[in-house]
Amino acid sequence: MLRELHLHPDRLLPTESGIRDLARELYRSVADLPIVSPHGHTDPSWFATNAAFGNATELLLVPDHYLFRMLYSQGVRLADLGIGGSEADPRAAWRILAENYHLFRGTPSRLWLDWVFAEAFGIDVRLDGETADHYYDTITDMLATEAFRPRALFDRYNIEAIATTESPLDTLDHHRAIAASDWGGRVLTAYRPDPVVDPEFQGFAQNLARFSQVSGKDCDTWAGYLAAHRAMREIFKDAGATSTDHGHPTAATANLSATEAETLFDRVKGGDANAADAELFRAQMLTEMAAMSLDDGLVMQIHPGSFRNHNARLFESFGRDKGADIPTRTDYVHALKPLLDRFGTESDLSIILFTLDESAYARELAPLAGHYPCLKLGPAWWFHDSPEGMRRFRRMTTETAGFYNTVGFNDDTRAFLSIPARHDVARRIDCGFLAELVAEHRIEDWEAADLARELACDLARKAYRL
C-alpha cells in the first residue's frame, strides 16, 4: 500500500490555533529569506568542480552518520551499507534504509529526509520497502541532471554564504578555484586546526612536519609553531575565512607563561604526549587562538564535549566519524576561566560556545554569555539540532542570555541537500517560540517580527562577521 508523502505547511508550528496563526505569520515573513550558513562541513570540491552527485545511496546515506548509526543500533551491518569504503550494492543498501525507515519516526533525520524527498526531488509517496526502488531510481536519475549540480542547488537554495571547515594542512585549492570561477556563490573556509593542535590527533608529529611545509615556518619551535598558525590564519582569511573552529574533548583553557608553554610544546611535539600534557596543550592553544583572534579578527568557535570514536572495535574496522561519538558532561565555568581571566573583558574578541551537555545551558552557558562581552552562544548542536533540542535551547538560555547573545542557526552539516530543511526547522521552531512569548504577553508582536528576522539571518551575519 502506497502512503502519500506530503509536507504539511504548518509542520512544527505550535498546535494551538491562536498561537499557530501567529507563528505562521512570523514564519511566512522569514521562510524565504536567504540561507546564511556560517558553520558546516560541505565539501568545497563540489562547488569547485560542479560535478554531478552520484547515486541516492552515495549522496544521502553513506555520508550521513545520523542515518547509519541508527540502522547499526538495530543490528544492520555497516558493511552492508557501503560505509567505510566497504563494497556494497548501493541499491541494496538503499533498500535497507527504506525497509527500516520507521526507525526514524520522531527523529530530525526523518524531517530532513522527507523534505529532501518531497521538495528537492518532488517524490509524493513515502519511503518504505515497497517504494525503495522508485526512490532509488528517481533520485539517481535526477542527480544526473544539470538542475542537481552543486552550484545549481546552491543557487536554487538561495544560499547567501556557506562556510566549510578545513584543516591548516588543506591547500584551499577548491576555494581558490571557486573564487577564480565565473560563478558568484560565496563559499568560505574556516580554520579548524585540530590536527595540528591536538597532540592526540592521529599522526600529530607528521602533521606538524607538514604544517611547517605549508606555512613556511619551522614548527619545531614554539615560536615557529605559533608563527605558522598566524601565517595560515592569514591565508585562510584571504580565502574568505571569518572564523576558526575547535573541536576539543573538553572546554579546558589554560594561561601558561611563555616559558611554560614552550616547555610543554617541546614535550608534546613528538606525538607521544601523555593525556595530561595533551589536555593542557589543547587548553593553552585555545588561549593562544584567542590572542590571535584579537589580532586578526577571526571569530572563535569552541565545540567541546564529544567522546570521539567511543566504539573501539568499530573504529578499528571502519575508522573515524562512524556515528560512535558520544557526548559527555562538560564544565565551562572552571574550564574557560584561564582564557577569560586573560581576555574576558575584550569586546573585540568573539567566542561562540557550543555544547552537547544541555545541563549547562541554564546553569553555565547562559550566565556566562549574559555577562562576558566576548562570549556568545552557538545554537543547539548535533544531537540537539532538532525540534525538541531547539526548544530546550531557547527555553533554557533566553531568560538569562537574551536573544542577542545567541548567533542564529548553524546547519553544521555535510548533507548538502538537506540544508534548507535544517534552516527551515530552525525558523519554524524559533517562530513558534516567539509566538508563544507573544501569546503569553512577554513580548509584543512587532518585537517577535524583528526577532524572527534576526534569528533567521541577521544574528548569524553579525556574529560571524559576514
Place this chain on the structure above:
Amino acid sequence: MLRELHLHPDRLLPTESGIRDLARELYRSVADLPIVSPHGHTDPSWFATNAAFGNATELLLVPDHYLFRMLYSQGVRLADLGIGGSEADPRAAWRILAENYHLFRGTPSRLWLDWVFAEAFGIDVRLDGETADHYYDTITDMLATEAFRPRALFDRYNIEAIATTESPLDTLDHHRAIAASDWGGRVLTAYRPDPVVDPEFQGFAQNLARFSQVSGKDCDTWAGYLAAHRAMREIFKDAGATSTDHGHPTAATANLSATEAETLFDRVKGGDANAADAELFRAQMLTEMAAMSLDDGLVMQIHPGSFRNHNARLFESFGRDKGADIPTRTDYVHALKPLLDRFGTESDLSIILFTLDESAYARELAPLAGHYPCLKLGPAWWFHDSPEGMRRFRRMTTETAGFYNTVGFNDDTRAFLSIPARHDVARRIDCGFLAELVAEHRIEDWEAADLARELACDLARKAYRL
C-alpha cells in the same frame, strides 16, 4: 463534606481539544491490551499460595515506600505507620494516611491510589480524615473475598506475563509451585545477583557460602564462583527467567584479565573489601554477566545510580528500603566503555539501561542506545515513573534513539493492586506524546497507531524475549 472520587476518562491526555481527540483515539486502541510486566517486585508467594491479602494498611501503605517517605518527610513517625515491623494499629495508621492525603497532590502516588480506590474497590468518595474508616473497612472487607485473591486479580487485570526479581540465594519454590499448579498465570523470575556480586552487600561472605550450597559449585575460587553463576542462571532460566537485573551504585564496568579478576575476587571474597575493590569487582561482574548473557540469552538490566539507605539513623532503626534511597549523578559514557569495548558490537547481546539521572537522557543514553546494537533504554524509572518524568523521557530520548531503541513500560513495583494504574498512566502519556507528534506533523496518524501498540506491549515482549 464528602468529595466525589471520579476518574476522568481523559485524565493525563493533552488538554488542547484537537490533540486530545487524537490522543483519546490512540489511547482507546491500546487501553485494553494485556499487561506485559517484564520487570517488577511482586511477591511470587502471592500467586503460589493465592492467600487473601490482609487489611488496607498492610496491603497498600506498609509496603509502599513512595507513601511513607512522603508522610515521614512531613514529620509522621514511621513507627506510627507500622513500618519496619513496628507495632501500630493498622486502622490508626490508615487514618494518618487519610488525614495527610493532600500531601500527595500532584504526585503519581495519588494517581495510582485513586485508581486502586475507584477501579479496584469501587469507592466513590475521596480519601480524607472523614472517609478514613469507610475506606479502611471497605478495602479490608473486599480483600477477604475471592475476587481479591492474587490469582483472581491477576486474571482480572489481564496480565499476560509478570516478572518478579529473585536473588540467586532464593530457592524459587514459589515459582515452581505456580508452574506446578493448575493456574495458567505466567509469573517469571529474574536473576538479581546483587547479594553475591556486591562485596558491600550485607553478609556478602555468608552469601557466598550459601551460593556454593545452592549452586553446588565451590565459590571459594573465581572459577567456581563464575560456574555458580552459570549454574544458577540456568536454574533461573528453567523457572522462566528471561532477564537478569543489576542494582549497582554506579554504571561502572571493567574489563580485567582473567588473572586480575581472580586476584580481585580473592581480595573481596572475605567480605571486607575496601571501597575501590568493591566498586571494581561490581564493575567486572557486569562484564562477566554480559559474557554469560551472550551464551545463555538472558537480557541484562542495569539499574544504577541510587545512593541506598542515605538516612543513617533511619537505617539503624528500620533497615533497608525505607524510602531513603536518593539518586546521584551518573556517568554512562566512561563507565560502560570497558564492557562495550568487549561486547559492544554484539547484536545478540541485549542490555537495558535505566537511569535516575535525567541529565543523561539526551546527553549520554540516547546517543549510546542510538548507536550500540546491544544497548536499549529502559523506561523512566522510580522517581521519574510519573507523567512529567515520562514526558521528559520521550522528549529527551526520541530524537536521538528513536522509539525502537526503547523497551516499552516497566511497572517495577511491589504494589500489585496498582499495576494496571501504572501501565495506564504510561499508555496515556505515550499516546499523548504521539498525538502531539501527529499534531505537529512530525509523524502520520497511522504511524502513531502502530507506535501506540508497540509501546504498550510489543516492544516489551521483544526486548525481554517474552
Place this chain on the structure above:
Amino acid sequence: MLRELHLHPDRLLPTESGIRDLARELYRSVADLPIVSPHGHTDPSWFATNAAFGNATELLLVPDHYLFRMLYSQGVRLADLGIGGSEADPRAAWRILAENYHLFRGTPSRLWLDWVFAEAFGIDVRLDGETADHYYDTITDMLATEAFRPRALFDRYNIEAIATTESPLDTLDHHRAIAASDWGGRVLTAYRPDPVVDPEFQGFAQNLARFSQVSGKDCDTWAGYLAAHRAMREIFKDAGATSTDHGHPTAATANLSATEAETLFDRVKGGDANAADAELFRAQMLTEMAAMSLDDGLVMQIHPGSFRNHNARLFESFGRDKGADIPTRTDYVHALKPLLDRFGTESDLSIILFTLDESAYARELAPLAGHYPCLKLGPAWWFHDSPEGMRRFRRMTTETAGFYNTVGFNDDTRAFLSIPARHDVARRIDCGFLAELVAEHRIEDWEAADLARELACDLARKAYRL
C-alpha cells in the same frame, strides 16, 4: 514612533483558552493577597529613615546586576552606567539602558521593569531611545513625592512582612529604629554569617576581631567563636529574625569531632587558610549552625553553588557583586550527608535548600526533601527566578516532593520597587501550573484553589515561622 506600554491582564497565564480561564480564576483569588517576603536584600535604612529615593538610574539601574550584566555582555562599559562608584551622568546612563532595552526581550527583567514602569509610575509608552528622557524625568520627579517614600510604597504594596539580610557584624540599628518608630511595617532581619564563617571572605581575620567586639565573646578560641554565634543569633532573633542564610560555594557539610573542629578553627582563624581547610570549615559551620537552629528555632537557608566574581579583571576594577557570579554544578546527596547523619531525622529542624543547578531538582533535591523531615525546597532562585525557571521547578520537583515540601516564593531582591512584580510573576506561573494539573485531571479544582493560596502566602509564613 511611540509604542504603547500596556500590561495584559492575562500575561504569563497558559494560552489555551480552557486552561487560561481556570488559571485566571485561580490567579484572581490570590492576586491581592499580601506579600510575604521571607528572604531578600532590601536595605533596612530605607524603612528606618524613610528618605526619598534618588533618580531613576540610581534606584533602578545601578543596583540591578541583572540589568548591567546584560548591557555589559553587549559591550557597554560599566563606567558609563555609574557602576562601582564610577562617575557617570545618570541621565546619560539611563539613555544607554533605554536604547538597549531590546536586549531584555524574553527575560524576566523586562517583565519586572515593565511592571514598575506601568504600575508603579503609570507610564504608558514603552522604553526606548525616544522615550528615555520622558522616563527619566517622570520617574525622578515621582520619586521626590511622598507617595514614593519607602514606607508609603511598603504600605501600598501590601507587604505583610519582609526580611532583609545582615551580617553578624551589622549593628542592626536600622531594624531597631524601625521597631522604635510609629510605623507598623514588619521588617525582619536574617542572620547571614558568611563574613565570619567563610575563611576565604575578604578580611576574614579582621571580621573575626570585629565579631569578638560586637558579640562580647572571645573569637580567638573555637568555644568563644561558637558562643559569639549563639549570642549574635539571639540578638538577631530579638530584632525579628526567624532565619539564617548561608551563601557557600558548595553545599558541603561536615561532622567533625569537637577536637577536630577546634584544631581546624585554629588553622583558619588567621585568615590564610588553604582552599581545603576553608571548604572544610564552611562545611563544619553548616552543621554547627544546624545544631544552633535546633536550639533557637531559626530556620536555615542554604544558597550554594555560585562561583562568585568569576571575572577577575572586573573584580579588580569594580569589586564584588557586579553580575559576574556564575552557577556551578552542585552536589547535594553526598554534600549534605554529614549534617543529615547528625540531624536529618529532627523534625524540629528546618533547612531550606536552594540551587542554581536545575539538574539537581528531580535527581537530588526533590528526593531529599520528599524524605527528610528537616529539608524543604526553596523556590527557583536567581537566574531561575523567571517564568520558565519556575515552571521547570514545579515540573521537576512536585511529583517527588509534593507541594508541601516547598516554601512558597522568595523575591530575593534589592530592587524594592519590583517586589510586587516578582510575586505577581510567581503567582501567575503557579496558578498556570495548577490549572494545567486540573485540566489534566490530576487534581481537583478545589484543591488547586487551596494550593494557590498556600503557594502565594501560607507556605512561606509556615516555613519561615512568620
